[in-house]
Amino acid sequence: MPVPAADPRALPDLAVRTLGGGVVWANDELFAGRENLVNPWPPSFTPRTFGAKGQVYDGWETRRRREPGHDAAIVRLGIPGLVHLVVVDTTHFTGNSPTSASIEALCRDGHPSADDLRAATWTPLVPRSPLRPDGANAFPVASDRRWTHIRLTIHPDGGVARLRVHGEAVADPHLVAALGTVDLVGVGVGGRVIRCSNRFYGEPQRLIEPGPARSMGEGWETARRRGPGNDWVELRLAARGTVRVAELDTTWFLGNAPAFAALSAYDGPGDPPGDTSWRPLLPRTPLQPDTRHLIVIDAADPATHVRLDIHPDGGMARLRLWGTPTGDGLAALHSRWQATAP
Template identity: 55%
Template sequence: MTTPPPFTRLPDLAARLLGGAVVWASDESFAEKENLIRPGAPQHSAATFGHKGQVYDGWETRRRRSPGSDHAIVRLGAPGIVHGVIVDTAWFTGNFPPEISVEGARIDGYPDAGGLNASADWFPLVPRRSVEGDTLNPFVVDDHRTVTHVRLTMHPDGGVARMRVHGIARPDPALRPPGAVDLAAIENGGHVTDCSNLFYSSPNNLLMPGFAHIMGDGWETARRRFGTSDWEAHNDWVEIRLGTSGKLTMLELDTTCFLHNAPGSARVRGRSGNDEWLELLPRTALQPDTRHRFPVAVDAVVTDLRLDIFPDGGMSRLRAWGTPAEGGGQ
């Protein structure tokens, strides 16, 4: 099994759940542009023909008979710095583009989608590169300017199943709502920096907006067996960099959808500016399928959180409500 590139540990800023959208495409004759950011792995059933031909779970354009290239523009769910892009050509074997490129742009306000292709100030994130069919095709991005939109170009045409845009959100402080905010939320710049186990699902799910509908919407670890040294001496944990440093007033630990595999208990600590870990929530029993809210009495600015669950299990969401520190950007 090929080891995923490190940038895939970062959240997908184009995720539909964050508010990402495919706002424009030059052509979608065979398969719709919206498929590019659908959650989950692309699906395929052979010999499933519709009026437009074989049905593909991706974006596919017509065969070009004249010079040019095809483009699709994705508005990110949250403005951010892109660290890597996945261009997934799953199931496209004879109709994938031989080359692709990806550009970014920072666009203020809510412009009409049709004019973005020509009017935006696009700059390269991934220069023109060859891709393989039925492959994930990962690309590291070195330009760390904040972008709100990305443009995928297929040279000259073809099909792409999914595009993932991994990075760290950098929201505009001027658009931050007044009062307490969730400082750990992905859309506010929060992201996972390390965790003990991601066997079943990504710990970044903890920081997504909305509520979990199934266990797969949260973070779940492998089992630790009762009575073994692994059970007695170890537990699972996740560390989170807040979008901005601040003072926390409320923690929410949500085990919704985890009925028989919720952690037995949990503890939360915060890292202060002098690199000291402060206990924000002592080890506390948790209930299955429950939104737990705990006031935080510690009057200190923290930059990171560490959630320890005992001994293992799953959690759907973690919220860290608080007030951003003055000039507290990460």
């Protein structure tokens, strides 16, 4: 099933811990720590698991408020970017969830302190809105600005399991230019999955996340193919560039790694219109299970998109495409950076 391009949940969670997100401040966290808001796994709950402060929750929970006011937490996005959907997840919080919440955003480059952030002027993204207990409350966001921090305010108090901030990464062109060789498809610099054939066991977005996979569950894996054909994923590079080294990582995939893989490239202003638009980048190459394959690419022509074909099916932990942005690729990054500045 192709990834729905119009579904903002298919976009990366810019706040998640595995992408570098963190909770830098909360006014109260008596019952459950603020850091749980950005955990990558779904919220868990074991009934009658009590600690010194009561039932243990996999989320952020404040004390019962006995005076007027509200509680708040500030989240640093792991990757600055455009925000399209915020999910305030109150899963497992039933009689202790907030009645409503609001979301604000801030763009503050560098490494500001919690005090700096608290004193800053914030921009509303989601007005105060009612929350359902024990559920994922999704709020679409209409904003064309780049943000680095999110402030979640809950009214009046209570618990939230997760805060998901789905959006598009906006790469800092100064860092990309200074680095020279970068992972052109990495989510940290703005790489993005646009389509895939199958995502039964694992999301294709995981292919381009930073760091090594810590288990098979952190990779992309398809269902077993029982008919002809093969599985594939198409990706948009962060910037137009020339791929020098491809890293095809099957770490953790033992009896379910693909037998072969191939890469194709496309160079154009928009997403590829069809299969006939792709040119060969890496011919069909045998893969070994549980192996990090590093392959030199002899590619003289730049690309804007890459397609990974796996034969016939299976799973991969990571895909890295190490290369150099072109001059016009860097110029496009600069234009986007400036256009999205608050």
